[in-house]
Amino acid sequence: MIVADQKDITEIIAMTEGYRNILVIGCDTCVTVCLAGGAKEVAILASGLRLAAKASGRQVEVHETSIERQCEKEFVDALHSAVKGQDLLISTGCGIGVQTIAEQFPQIPVVPALNTKMLGLPERQGVWVERCQACGQCILDKTGGICPISRCSKSLLNGPCGGSQNGKCEINKDIDCGWHLIYERLKALGRLACLEEIMPAKNWSTSRDGGPRKVIREDMCL
């Protein structure tokens, strides 16, 4: 899923400077799961904004709402009546949510309350970790189901660099070396021979490097 966390409240308060009618919009999907932008976080943020406005003597009305998925127009459309009369929208969705709202309501400014971080998974209570960088050409079949693009700090494709030690990455002793994990997994699977092959230069054009990407399913288009 998409993992995000909330911006520092002072940064969000600064974004509200000069606005009187504010709507905070939550998203019930990924950001609810990662405890960053669901209905509960919206309520906390909204009251924080009210308190801040009061403390600085500003006349501000902060409203709250939440929708099923901010990343889909059909769900965002349901916001029409709530948005009416607002002069600022704060999205606690991921970056896609913010942009979907901006596209649907071009006449009202929308600002992000979250920093969208990565595609990852909840490792344990309160900890989320990156697992994919959406490179557009998955190679997990060759690497024991562990992604070197996202889990090696240098996105290397042919094994661990010289900095790998005790299973940890050279950049930080708290970070697992992705390639060490791959090595151990392939060893356990009896497939170490995979690593003797040279993985050729990657085609990054399916990744961000090919410009903004688009997926078209002709068979599904109307």
Add this chain to the structure above:
Amino acid sequence: MKAGSRLEQLLTRGEFVATAELGPPKSADIQLIKRKAEILRGFADAVNITDNQTAIVRVSSVAAGKIALDEGLEPIIQMTCRDRNRLAMQADILGAYVLGLRNLLCLSGDHQSFGNHPQSKNVYDLDSIQLVQMFKNMRDEKVFQCGEEIRNTKKSEIMEPRMFLGVAANPFGDPFEFRVVRLAKKIKAGADFVQTQCIFDLPKFKRWMQMVVDQGLHEKVYILAGIMPIKSPKVLQYMKNNVAGMSIPDELIRRMEGAKDAKAEGVRICVELIQQAREIPGVRGVHIMAVEWEEIVPTIVKDAGLWPRPQVG
């Protein structure tokens, strides 16, 4: 001959070679490059010109290499995957070649989080193995990475850059067993010579070399053992704690601590390591990495009995 560099000639002739390192300045100080070149001239068969070493901005390795070349040294241009994509790398190797540079060392590079621009965007378009492969194909197949021939127009002559290609190997990184596999991959990709990470843990290095020799890899590539002179026990301790992929025995730290003149002891250790490394089957030379201590290289080379250096025809 693949590139005809002095380094290649000496290695093919069977000489025990000595390479050193020249770190370009962190400013536009051309005199510093010349001063370091002056110190090293005559004491090293070739000199590595580091590429934004430890991810700190410095004079580019190609530019500093050209100055070193003009000062009578034979440079080995280092190139990391961190700072350039495949276009820039191929442009730089063409550039290095037309300037007369003939040796190239391909590295992944330290992650930028160690350097003076931790907020930068890294590249890692290729990894070091893919980098060697690309340069080997440029030299031997005369094609760019994309497969196009290296010539200006369909009718013009092919003019490929011919470089003697080096790689680094760290016998002390983990997983240990994979280190030899990785070296084999680098050789398969086209490495002509290898410089190892600096050796302090001789027994571990010997174990690694044994695995290398068992697989016959020492016959496919020239292996130069990395040696680093240490000025004080503090430096050694610091490296043990903070530099990833290093193996430093406590006994060595104690020896440095016990010494009256730590610098002199550092040189003695260095000389001993060179002599011991020389006895290990498969080792074809040493690479002396005197980081920001280039002045000591002549002493080490002389004390290790490696001076004068052989001439080429």
